Amino acid sequence: MNDTKIGHDQGPCPIGRAGSLLGERWVLLILRDAMLGLRRFDEFRGHLGIADNILAGRLRRMVEAGLLVKTPYQDGNRIREEYRLTEAGxxxxxxxxxxxxxxxxxxxxxxxxxxxxxxxxxxxxxxxxxxxxxxxxxxxxxxxxxxxxxxxxxxxxxLAAPTAAAARRESATGATVVGSG
Incomplete structure (x- = not known):
């Protein structure tokens, strides 16, 4: 008998894998708001009342998982990033x-x-x-x-449409590359 335990996020069960990502506090509410058109950090924070550090961590994980993609936008003289749904999101x-x-x-x-x-x-x-x-x-x-x-x-x-820039692909080095457009 093999005593090695596989975490739900890496195991063969798709419900376990999905649950390990979607079951984190705030993720479903961020997804809901993204589907309803919110895109910017300040919009998510204001609507959800979530702390900056928690929101930043959830958004980062959701981008890494391919649910959202960061897209640059112009804010006055600054270039900032907003979060848009991918096809998976x-x-x-x-x-x-x-x-x-x-x-x-x-x-x-x-x-x-x-x-x-x-x-x-x-x-x-x-x-x-x-x-x-x-x-x-x-x-x-x-x-x-x-x-x-x-x-x-x-x-x-x-519902917000997924962005064309949301197509994720793996580069030859294994780094995540997000297309533009």
């Missing part, structure tokens, strides 16, 4: 929707608040978990999906 939208639904049903407060809804931007119909619109029957891509969080605002918010 954007692919977590159904997971966050499922967590929102589960949280609404099982963590209390459901009597007081309406649930989060995913809607089809074109017709306003609700989306089923498989992203089929209940009103028009269309299979909806994320570019046509919006979320309504009634406890925050009744207005639908379109």
């Amino acid at each position: 954007a692919d977590l939208a159904p997971v966050l929707r499922a967590l929102a639904d589960w949280g609404h049903r099982h963590t209390g407060g459901a009597e007081e608040a309406a649930p989060m809804r995913a809607v089809h931007v074109d017709c306003g119909g609700d989306l089923r978990p498989d992203n089929q619109c209940t009103r028009c029957g269309a299979k909806v891509g994320r570019e046509e999906e919006a979320w309504i969080r009634p406890w925050h605002s009744p207005a639908p918010v379109r």
Whole structure:
């Protein structure tokens, strides 16, 4: 019998690997906010009320994991960086929707608040978990999906599209290279 233990982040179970990344405190909330269009450090900090050092660490880990990519932008005379969703990060939208639904049903407060809804931007119909619109029957891509969080605002918010710069590839040296554009 082999007594060597493999951490969940390196083991064969995809749930263990995903959980080791997504289960860190703040990661899911940062992803939610990135999907709703937040990009800048100050925006995340202000919306979440998270300490700078904790936020910096989570963002760094999320970039290393390929969920977000850092993209430069001009701020007056300074070049700064913002965080944009990658394809891998954007692919977590159904997971966050499922967590929102589960949280609404099982963590209390459901009597007081309406649930989060995913809607089809074109017709306003609700989306089923498989992203089929209940009103028009269309299979909806994320570019046509919006979320309504009634406890925050009744207005639908379109999901942020993953950036074209988010394609990660490994260089010959093993360093992570992020494409631009």
